[in-house]
Amino acid sequence: MGKAAYYFVISILARAIFCQESSRVPPEGGFLKREYSLSKPYSGNGMTIPFWDFRDNAMITNNFISLTTNHQGQLGSVWSKIPCHLRDWEIHMQFKIFGGGRTLAADGLAIWYTYSRLTPGPVFGSRDEFEGLGIFLDTYKNGDQPVTFPQISAMVGNGSTKYDHMSDGQLNSIGSCLGSFRNKDYDTTIAIRYVRQRLTIKVDIDGQDTWRECIDVPGVQLPTGYFFGVSAATGDLADNHHLIGFKFYELDITRTAEEEAEDWSTIKPGVFGKPPIDNRDDSGTGDYRNTSISGFKLFLIIVCALLGVGVCVVVGVVVFQKRQEQNRKRFY
Structure with missing residues (x-):
């Protein structure tokens, strides 16, 4: 292979690698903050990560x-060293969870x-009774849902x-x-957006650079000055959890001006209003759903609506017939 062909191949490979790492478009109006970000190379010496700490079984x-x-x-877990004092932010996290079991795995990964x-602690490798936000990518079903x-x-x-x-x-x-983000040949991406007390979560689990809505909850109060973290854990069953x-x-x-003057470092974490609690497919036949009303509930609502319409029609017919009879009596 000549030098020209060699350099051409190298340039193509470098371009492909760059495009692969940069394919995810940043959010509109978003500014990357390196003190809260992790990207390759994570560390120059393999022992420390700038702006981040790691512990237990976590390895770089x-x-x-x-x-x-x-x-x-x-x-294992990684945690930011610098508290975040920004009110509005968005996170794009790439991860990979895989193992030998086709259907059984444990336990999962959490974003904090x-x-x-x-x-x-016992919650995907981090502490219970936490104060703030936890997002759980759970791979093991404990309940009978x-x-x-x-x-x-x-x-x-709330602590x-x-x-x-x-x-x-x-x-x-x-x-x-x-x-279904386990055992994929490609990385999975999750987007977490927090703007004006609204939390939205989207995922790209198909490797097509397309977002699918997962969670959308208004009225979420998150104080400033908290720390970001990612943790994972295994139990009797196990998986590889890669960030x-x-x-x-x-x-x-x-x-x-009034909003800017508000001190969000002293508020308590909480959710106001009545957000959807369950956006899962209760039938178990599908792997994704983004609605707070299950198919069975929707069926009941439609049946009740039809019954209501039927009752109204029957009552209307009876009233109409009675009025017709009264009119005939008056005529005679």
Whole structure:
């Protein structure tokens, strides 16, 4: 192979690698903040990550951060060192979860925005009774719910509420969806957007650079000054949990003078209003649904509506007949 052909091949490969890493378009009006982001190369010496800490079974490699390997009883996490004082932001996280089991795996991965950091625990490798936001990519079904797994769910903790393991967080969930993100040949991407107290989560689980809506919840109060983290854990069953990239974007949102004057460092985490609790396919026949009304519930609503219309028609006919009889009596 001549030099010209050699350099041509090298340029094509470099361009392909660059395009692969840069294919995800940043959000409109978003500014990448490196102090809250993770991208290759994660570390120059393999021992430390700028602006981040890691612990337990987490390991840094050239191409990914391994939170756990495919072994039982592991946990690992990475946490930002600098608290986030931004109100509006969006995260694009690439990850990969895979293992030898086709249908059985455990336990899953969690994305955090919490007051405390670097504290191991039983909730996907991090502490229970957390204060802030937890987003759970759960691969093991504990409860008897008639749904397939994996599932994605979100929870806002106040520092005293426990994560409900027996129902896979269903009692505390502010929204959830199903997504078959295990054992893919490509990386999976999740987008988490928080703007004006509205939390939206989208996923790209098909490798086509297309978003699918998962969770959309208004009225979510998250204080500033918390830390971002990613954790994972294995139990009696195991999976590899790899973090590929974590890109954090500050969003340019116009606010009034009154809104700018508000101190969001002192508010308490919480959800106001009545958000959808269950966005999963209750029938278990599909792997994804984004609606708060199940098919059975929708069927009941339609039946009740039809019965209501039927009753109204019958009452109308009876009233009409009685009026006709009264008119005939008057005529005679």
